[in-house]
Amino acid sequence: MIVEPNSNMLKMTPSTDADMQAPPSYDIVMASSGPFVPGGASKADNVKVPYQGPSSGTAGPASQTPAMPATTVYNYYNPVTHEHVASLLPPDHPQMICLQRGGHVPHTRYGVLDHCTQFLIPQFTVVIHLVMLLSLLIYQSAVRTFIRQVSVTYERIPHNPTESEGDKLVNPGTARANLAPSLAAPEGTQADDWAAKHRHQTVLQQHCAYFDPDHDGVVWPLDTFRGFYNLGFNLFLCAIAVVIIHSSFSYATSSSWVPDPFFRVSLNNIHKAKHGSDTGTFDNEGRFIPQKSVQRDSSMFEDLFSKYSGGKGGLNKWDIANVLKGQRVLLDPTGTFGAFFEWLSIYLLFWPEDGIIKKEDVRRVYDGSIFPELAARRSGKTKAD
Template identity: 55%
Template structure:
């Protein structure tokens, strides 16, 4: 029984050559099985097959999907409900100023509250329920989260295989713009804007000195573990400034 060779690209269709997917044999180098299979609770990649191990993150959050882990930082009292003021405090804690934090609250809660509600009636407080956060999955994104909130390693690796120029291990703003255009689907203004807001917010909070968002930082934003490091870094910086004064 013979198997046909897999062709990820054909020269007659330039877009398939320009945007090469992450190939299975690349993951075999690190003995990473089935990159196309979604991981429910671990943001696993060939370079980090066990997900985030710092502070035992993956083990401590094994009962949450990766999308729930991404949002957990903003659930300030860990009751499974994110209020608008929780989002404000969370964005402010990781480095956004007051104005940008308020804008984030408006964008996130006006769009993402209703799908997570258990009722047909809109929540007057615009709360977001983490139990149903998977319903906030939108189009025109990378596909790294699936429709149940799991993490798909293949799609995460595709981000860099397709859009990171010169084979670098990260993304510039130009690369992100290519990603946004490449992943955009027809008649999807909400999803397209959502993807734009998310990637621009990511760049703002990381603000790399050399202009390149590192792949590992991006992965840890997907599982939410980096938010705690960013908040700690900002708090230390603020305390240091007070001591100088």
């Protein structure tokens, strides 16, 4: 089985391996012992297995089976790694019948055939070949995402989209200018016509739009204070948020070389406030990236939950701590602190009863659609202590 360059089609090429003379034995290439792992295999070893009687399972004398000439052996290779998976005799070969009746060495592996030992009619041995082909076709688009020698690669498994997911979310590695889609919400936030009302803004601008109540594109310190207060934060936390946000982002988003004495934040340049050690969900222009592409080396939205949520569909405080640890980069205290402040604010904002911030809520934090909803829900209620 080989993969042609620039082609997604798999092709099987037979090769003549060895003379099958009496007493019968067959040469079949088996990988080293251990479970079959799609996407890769260890270096293959040539193992000569003696013929065993098809009914008794014991070795038969030479007289029971006639001498056989050279036979074709079908070699199968992993379509991703090009490593050898298995070599099979033709479906109608007598020793293939022996093989499928259980005359193989059970503690070795050679692809999925280790599980196909119940086809007792010779004509059905072709099914074994079909199963092997199907197995390789299924994993043709698979990508090896971890290696056992490097623990961090399997502790943080990236999102590996399936074919069905590709139908839900087209071109997931392409950044969206004004939508924040996910597999669960491929069209972004449609509630209250959020996407339509904010189609003139990037997703990062939408994230900040709640703090610009007069929609003039400028966020004053008082706007930030009121925004946090209406979300349920107490006076002290609101003041801290104002100091951190406006001292960090005012000059970065200014269109002038002269610092703004009022420490205002300009949403037209909010993309300049992107910092390091973040999740990489926003690109440098303020677009939203649903999923990592091969050109990017940061963790995007789907990757964030695939790596750190442990399949819970959300993040608890320990997951967030792992996010901060896993996403920080060298010599970036400013970005690390910024990420810490942002995730702390998100956790305090939701303060979930079960301790888990839901994935959909985090997505709506990114596009800002959840802020007006939470503020309206909490209006008139006691603010958080």
